[in-house]
Amino acid sequence: MRLDNETAALLEQFNQQVPDLHNQQVSIETSREGAQAMFIGLQGPLPTECRISELNIPSDAGDIPARLYLPAVETDTPLPVVMFLHGGGWSLGNLDCYQALVASLCELSGMAFISLEYRLAPEHKYPAGLNDACSGLSWLFQHAQSLNLDSNHIVLMGDSAGANLALSTSYQMNGINGIQLKGLYLIYPVLDVYSPHRTYPSREQYGNGDYLLSRDAIDDTRAFYLDENGRADDPLVSPMFLPDLQRLPATSILVAGFDPLNDEGRQFADKLQKYGKLKHFDNFDSTIHAFLSFGDLPVAQQARQSLAEQLKADLLPNK
Template sequence: MPVLPELEAFLELAEFGRLTGKSRPMHEQTPQQARLDFEAASGFLDVPLTTITCENFTIPARDGHSLAARLYRNGQAVDGLQPVMLYFHGGGYVVGSLDSHDALCRRLAAQGGFALLTVDYRLAPEWKFPTPVHDACDAGNWLVREGAAHGLDANRTALAGDSVGATLATVLSLIAVRQPEDLRLNPKAQLLVYPVTDATTHRASHRDFAEGYLLETPTLDWFYAHYARTPADLADWRCSPLLAEDLSGLSPALVYLAGHDPLHDEGLAYAERLRAAGNDMTLLEQPGMTHDFLRMAGLLGEVAGIHDEAARWVRSKI
């Protein structure tokens, strides 16, 4: 299936920017420049809803660092503690922030049935693997320890994320089962939108959609080079969960993929392994879309339905 016409027009505009010298691929920039461009581009994808309540605070990491966090609610009255989606933003461990995903988090929270908590885990190259994994675990443990004081029910939590944020959600789901001493949170579900599951290998989709489809294969390699301390880190299951020996006994998963995405094939391979291991796994695909479609509600009318679909699935599990 070809790229959706509205999305194709956006991709052509991005390519025109390159041809005219107004923009450069992320992998040709410094991390600092790429972060500025990513934040600026995020504003073109959607407009934040103003009807959602938002609370900013910090969560302590294990090394004493303070992690910025943000809690979203749709403002409807709730009896007792509220189920929660613990959401991790994408950005290749190098770019992305609470602000870059603010519009998306507001739209998911607006679906109702849960609050949404998101945390600004630390980024590479200043903070390399496994710091983001540790930060994500610390956020999960904070939710168990302090969530009730914020009206959150840690016993009814879904882990969620897009791109490497989805990778963090997969990894925490594994840690909860394999290393419960490291993560006291017991998630009821995992929402994984175009996750990175194997940073060690290029598959057919890496070649077929290497350039011109928003996320590019050279950019992925650039991300991984900044994130890993050594090549061995990329083969660690906490970076490449597809390489984990045992995927059995995990919480129900919704894996959502884009057809025109270099990450498509590794996401599909992970979904197939989840199913083969006996897990409750739902696979959904958007064949006419690219990576990052979840943040494109301001560009694509179809995205509102995707948000509704994902939220309904989460509500059914928590």
């Protein structure tokens, strides 16, 4: 297994120019500015065959900003919809950082997407972000018809810490108050912030800081996310410990070969398989954590197309 040439060149650029974004020694504002500059600068061109509008989703904690993506061609038929939760260690990232990725998936799949800007740590500790995700899903289910979206064809998707939130939201909400999710897509998910790093060989092998995400960054994100009473072994914080995966919808997992999180993604896929809940598993073995956000990478374009085809097969099987 080796890095593809384009990923290797990008990593060299990162290691020369990009500071550690998850670092308690610098201000969170500085980290967020760095993350925004990196993700927006490397997201690639914004697709044009997509209509984008702003939403504000009411919740008990205040309005949640969101962004609705619709295919360029209007239709009278209600569209399947994907609620997307961005990554960033629960503390970085926003709608703008993920605009090109989400718009690309909308354009390629022909489905609607709603990207949610949940509250971030450390200002808003667990479970604030998770509560926002649950509120967003509940609102989407209740208001889908008014947006010409199909409440019977809702999928959750997230990357990294956003995948963690998508998984925990699915676990809490699927089958509740009429919500029946049609799928769950976990992109290089954060699944365990409790166990020692040595539990997962990929963290030992790829977590030294040379491959974008480091073991130290994982530790810092946990410290940002949890308050002094928070438990890292809470299954809604570390979903590797969820007791009953039967409650989940059909679930797809995508991992990257040179990602410290690779092994936990694989192990969780094995658990899903035992419950009959694993729909797809993809390992893009030549690249790194967060690669889907770097839109000029050929492997990112390949993975986006693959995800779009899976969505169409899962949600539009007769088309």
